[in-house]
Amino acid sequence: NEKIVIRNVSIREQGGTPANITIKPFEDSFSNQMVFVIFNDATKEAPARKLKDTPARKGKKVDAAVASPNFEDFMRLENELRETKEILQRAIEDSETSNEELQSSNEELISSNEELQSTNEELQSLNEELHTVNAEHQLRIKEISELNDDLNNYFRSTDIAQIFLDSQLLIRKYTPPATKLINLIETDVGRPITHISNNLKYSGLFEDINHVLKTSEPVGKIIDLQNNTWYQMKVLPYVREGKNIDGVVLMFVDITAIKAAQAEVTEEVKARKALEEVNSKLNQLNEEYKRLTKELEVRVQERTADLRDANEKLTKSNRELEQFAYITSHDLHEPLRKIQTFAELAERHWSDEPLAKKYLSRIAASSARMTGLINDVLNYSRVTRSNEKAVDIDLGELLEKVKSDLVARISDKNAVIKNSTLPTVKGMPSQLEQLFSNLISNSLKFSGQDVEIEISASPVTDAVKMEVPGLYAEREYVEVIFKDNGIGFDQQFANQIFTIFEKLNPGNVYTGSGIGLALCKRVVENHQGVITASSKINSGSTFKVYLPVK
Numbered sequence: 001n002e003k004i005v006i007r008n009v010s011i012r013e014q015g016g017t018p019a020n021i022t023i024k025p026f027e028d029s030f031s032n033q034m035v036f037v038i039f040n041d042a043t044k045e046a047p048a049r050k051l052k053d054t055p056a057r058k059g060k061k062v063d064a065a066v067a068s069p070n071f072e073d074f075m076r077l078e079n080e081l082r083e084t085k086e087i088l089q090r091a092i093e094d095s096e097t098s099n100e101e102l103q104s105s106n107e108e109l110i111s112s113n114e115e116l117q118s119t120n121e122e123l124q125s126l127n128e129e130l131h132t133v134n135a136e137h138q139l140r141i142k143e144i145s146e147l148n149d150d151l152n153n154y155f156r157s158t159d160i161a162q163i164f165l166d167s168q169l170l171i172r173k174y175t176p177p178a179t180k181l182i183n184l185i186e187t188d189v190g191r192p193i194t195h196i197s198n199n200l201k202y203s204g205l206f207e208d209i210n211h212v213l214k215t216s217e218p219v220g221k222i223i224d225l226q227n228n229t230w231y232q233m234k235v236l237p238y239v240r241e242g243k244n245i246d247g248v249v250l251m252f253v254d255i256t257a258i259k260a261a262q263a264e265v266t267e268e269v270k271a272r273k274a275l276e277e278v279n280s281k282l283n284q285l286n287e288e289y290k291r292l293t294k295e296l297e298v299r300v301q302e303r304t305a306d307l308r309d310a311n312e313k314l315t316k317s318n319r320e321l322e323q324f325a326y327i328t329s330h331d332l333h334e335p336l337r338k339i340q341t342f343a344e345l346a347e348r349h350w351s352d353e354p355l356a357k358k359y360l361s362r363i364a365a366s367s368a369r370m371t372g373l374i375n376d377v378l379n380y381s382r383v384t385r386s387n388e389k390a391v392d393i394d395l396g397e398l399l400e401k402v403k404s405d406l407v408a409r410i411s412d413k414n415a416v417i418k419n420s421t422l423p424t425v426k427g428m429p430s431q432l433e434q435l436f437s438n439l440i441s442n443s444l445k446f447s448g449q450d451v452e453i454e455i456s457a458s459p460v461t462d463a464v465k466m467e468v469p470g471l472y473a474e475r476e477y478v479e480v481i482f483k484d485n486g487i488g489f490d491q492q493f494a495n496q497i498f499t500i501f502e503k504l505n506p507g508n509v510y511t512g513s514g515i516g517l518a519l520c521k522r523v524v525e526n527h528q529g530v531i532t533a534s535s536k537i538n539s540g541s542t543f544k545v546y547l548p549v550k
Contacts, residue, residue, distance in 0.1 A: 018042035028235060036074060055327070140151045147300060154297075160290060161231070161252035165240065167213065168191050169206075172247070176422075181225065181252055208235045212248050220391050222255070230259040232283050234290065241302055249294065253286045255279070264343070270360065274339065274367035281371075326521065339363050388428040395422035395436075395480065398429070402436045406444070413444050419455040423478050426473070426550050431523045438516045439482045439543055446541075447486030454483045460546060470530040476549045485540040494533045 006021040022038040155162070161177040163184075169192050174184055182198045194206060202223040211218055212235045219235040231252040238247035262275045343363060349355045399419060403410065410417065416520075417440070443453050460477035471477060489497065498521040517533075520543075524531040527547055535541035 013040075016446075020332070036078075038074070149178040151297065151300070158293075159254075161250075161291075163193070163250040163256075164247065165193055165209070165244075165250070166238075166247040169209065170197075177254075177318075178250075178252070180229075181231065193477060199227070201226060205233075209248050209250075211235075212237055213245065216245050220426050228294075229254065229256045229281070231255060232286060234287060236294070249543075251290050253283075253290070255283070258282060270364060274363075274371075277367075277371065339367060375435060388430060390426050390428055392424050393427050393429055393432055394424050395432070395457065398422075398433055402433060405437065406440060409441070409444050413447065413451050414449050415444060415447075415451040415453060417453045417455065421454070421455060422457045422480070425478060425547050427527050427547065430524060435520050435523045439545075441484065442516055443484035443486055443541070446488075447484060452485050454481075456481050456483075468530055468532070471546060477546045478549055480545040480547065482545070483540065488535040488537050488539050488541050490537060491535060494535070497533060498531070 003022065003024045006023075008018040009021055011017055011019050018041075020040045020042050022036070022040065024036040024038070025033065077139070099290050143165060153174045155173065158175050159177060161175055161181055163174045163178050163182065164172040166172055170191050171184070171191055171193055173189065174182075181200060182196060184196060188196055193209075198205070200223055204223070208219040208221070211217070216237045218237070219233075221233050222230060223233050226229050234251040234253075236249045236251065237245045238249050240246050258275075258279050262272065262279065345358055346363070347355045367528060396419070399422060403417060409415075440453060444451060457478055457480045460471065460479050462473065464479070465471040465473050465477070498517050521531055524545055524547070529545065529547040531546070532544045534544075
């Protein structure tokens, strides 16, 4: 820790000027070991050094400033150096603080970036969901368009005149036959019906429409046109989902042929009454047909979510209704033609009383057959519109009631009915009673004396559910089997026998309308079940009924 002085050191950058170098150690204010290195010009220090080396003479003193280095300058430089270090230290600390703030800001930016990335992923997911929803909406629009095409084709193909009006009496839609009654053209859709002329002799049409709009009560009347054709008119409320009335439906059924038939037998009171009854019941049948058609249309509109099943049901119902209308018209016209023929013969042979009575008797018989046909048809149609509620039914008790009702026929045939223990199911009592009665009556009819009928029941296994079309694996069913030893039938007709008015045997041998088994099928379908038949000629028949337990 001693001061060292090196003298007369040549400095090249200064042209070889000699310099004295003084190296002096010291401690700063922070107790750090420091070193001062001082460069002095040797040429300026030489006089001072000579004065120092020469003793004082004649009372003269040597200048202290010349004899020693200026340490005040050294201390000033030291203070400036210390201040500079402090400034640098603060600058470093400020720099570190700024760096920490920048690092914090960077972390916040990274966090914000992650949040933005998460938000972007959510937006992308939402966009995909919107694409999916859009695709579903497009599919729904396509299904609704196809449904609308089906309904338009139905309207074009029907023979019933129908006009749909909204609550303001503006025309929504109409079928082609309606143009015979109301002078409609395609551009009249959206116009008030009150602005369009018609061919009706009846002047109370608009009053009837307003009455239905106010009271929601249907109006039915028989009207005629300017060309002397007759129609059964029905004004019904247009009911939307939620039972809101939003207009009316006009329906017109051509009954000119029936009116003409009535006019042809006016001289015979009995025949006229029969025809009036036929007319009334045919009107009921027509109303039932229109109601079924309307109900079918409403169901299709309300079940767009299950469009495929609804379309299949609509196709099946239309096919059945077309077959039903065609066969009904054919079978009902047969006794009507006989009535007309025997009425003409009775008129020609009126003077021959025995012969005239014979013809009148045949007219009465034909009327009775027509009445029976109409009653059977009405019974069949009532099954489709029954509002009866399903309850728990003991099939054993139900069978005993049916056997009691058929006791006379069972006794006539000397029949024996055997049955196992029958279960309890959920169903409509009157319909299941009709089902049991028809199947047992069918066995009694198509058999000789000493007929044996066996009735048994058992739960349906999963294997059977897979084999029988129309059964659902998740539902619980019971199988009820009706087996007899009657005349049987060819197995190729196993499905045909359930068709309305279908007969496999001659009518003069086995009487009946051909509706019994068709009604059985309708009852089973109303209970969401299945009925099948199997048989061999002269080997009896077996009918299997599959009913849901609940």
